Amino acid sequence: MKVTLTDDARRYLGFFEEETGAVAKDCLVYDDRIVLLVAAGDMATAIGPGGRTITRFEDRVGRTVDLVEDADTPAAFVESALAPAAVTHVTISEQGSRVAYVEVDEADRGVAIGKGGRNIETARKLARRHHDVEDIQLT
Structure with missing residues (x-):
């Protein structure tokens, strides 16, 4: 299935990858939070030591960020x-x-x-x- 991203979602995806070094495959933008689909195996990179990487990203975007790890099945x-x-x-x-x-x-x-x-x-x-x-x- 083809995933269509909004302009905001594309911007958040790019910023997330730039800030964390993790690969994100999808982004859902809500009023109060952002949900990012992280490539399988990149969750630890996205979260960072002690959660510092994702916390820094949340602070920069001013929203709560929920992460979901991709899977094959x-x-x-x-x-x-x-x-x-x-x-x-x-x-x-x-x-x-x-x-x-x-x-x-x-x-x-x-x-x-x-x-x-x-x-x-x-x-x-x-x-x-x-x-x-x-x-x-x-x-």
Whole structure:
């Protein structure tokens, strides 16, 4: 699936890569935060020692920044997108539209959903853009 970025998203991607040295593959810009999809294996570089690199970036852009690590398979991607929630299992249904059924530890269900559903909606949007997963359902 082709990902179309806004001008703001492109600017944040470039600035992020310049500031952190990590590769970012996608960017979602919201009023209060930015969500960046970081290339697999670049998460440590993006965060930096003690979180200093990402904190410096957040200070410079004046927003909270959430990072999601890319993954090769739809199941691994969905698990990564819902972090830090404790995902125990992901099943991808291929019947009709592609749906991810996610088993989440009951104590982390709220973390997976997020305030006002923002975490799960972000995970759905990224999964749709990068793995053609139409929906994510918590079980």
